[in-house]
Amino acid sequence: HVQLVESGGGSVQVGESLRLHCKASGAVRRTDCMGWFRQVPGREREAVGVTYTHVNRLYYADSVKGRFDISEDNSLNELYLDMNNLKPEDTAMYYCAASDSCEYWQRADPFSYWGQGTQVTVS
Numbered sequence: 447h448v449q450l451v452e453s454g455g456g457s458v459q460v461g462e463s464l465r466l467h468c469k470a471s472g473a474v475r476r477t478d479c480m481g482w483f484r485q486v487p488g489r490e491r492e493a494v495g496v497t498y499t500h501v502n503r504l505y506y507a508d509s510v511k512g513r514f515d516i517s518e519d520n521s522l523n524e525l526y527l528d529m530n531n532l533k534p535e536d537t538a539m540y541y542c543a544a545s546d547s548c549e550y551w552q553r554a555d556p557f558s559y560w561g562q563g564t565q566v567t568v569s
Contacts, residue, residue: 447472447473447559448470448471448472448473448474448476448477448544448558448559449470449471449472449559450468450469450470450542450543450544450559450560450561451468451469451471451542451561451562452466452467452468452540452541452542452561452562452563452564453466453467453469453564454466454467454564455540455564455565455566456565456566456567457567457568457569458532458566458567458568459568459569460532460533460534460568460569461531461532462532462568463528463529463530463531463532464529464532464566465526465527465528465529466482466526466527466529466540466542466564466566467524467525467526468480468482468524468525468526468527468542468561469522469523469524470523470524470525470542470544471523474523474544476546477499477544477545477546477559478498478499478500478545478546478547478548479496479497479498479499479544479545479546479547479548479551479557480496480497480499480518480525480542480543480544480545481493481494481495481496481497481505481516481525481542481543481544481548481551481557482494482495482496482516482525482527482540482541482542482543483540483541483543483554483557484536484538484539484540484541484566485538485539485541485563486537486538486539490554491541491554492507493507493551493552493553493554494506494507494510494514494527494540495507495510495514495516495527496516496548496551497516497517497518497525497548498548499518499520500520503548504516505548505551507552509535510529510536513529513530513531513532514527514528514529514530515527515528515530516528525542527540529566532566532568533568534568534569535568536566536568537566537567537568537569538565538566539563539564539565539566540563540564540565540566541560541561541562541563542560542561543557543559543560543561544557544558544559545557545558545559546558
C-alpha cells in the first residue's frame, strides 16, 4: 500500500506562483507513475500531469503546459508541482496520485493511490 500526503496549497493572486508537495510512503517502489490531478465541485477529476518515476518522462495537460512543472526527489520520495502564472481557472482541489503505469495518465481510474488533496485558489 502507498500513502500520499499533499501540502503547499493556498490562496494566491493571478500571475503568482505556488509549489505543491506530495510525500509518498509505504510500498513506493511498486509505483512507476506519479502525478497530479485537480477537481472543482461538480466536475470530473482531471489530469494535470504525470511522470514516470526514475526516468523523468513527463506528460502535461494542454491547459497547464508551459506553466506547470512536475519534478521529483526520489531520495525523499517526494513529488512536486510548480505552478507559475496562475489563472483563476486553476482554482481547484489538487490531488497527488500514484499508479503502476502512466499509459492511461489522462484518466483518474487507473490510479490506485490518492492523497487527501490540497486546495489552490487563484483570484
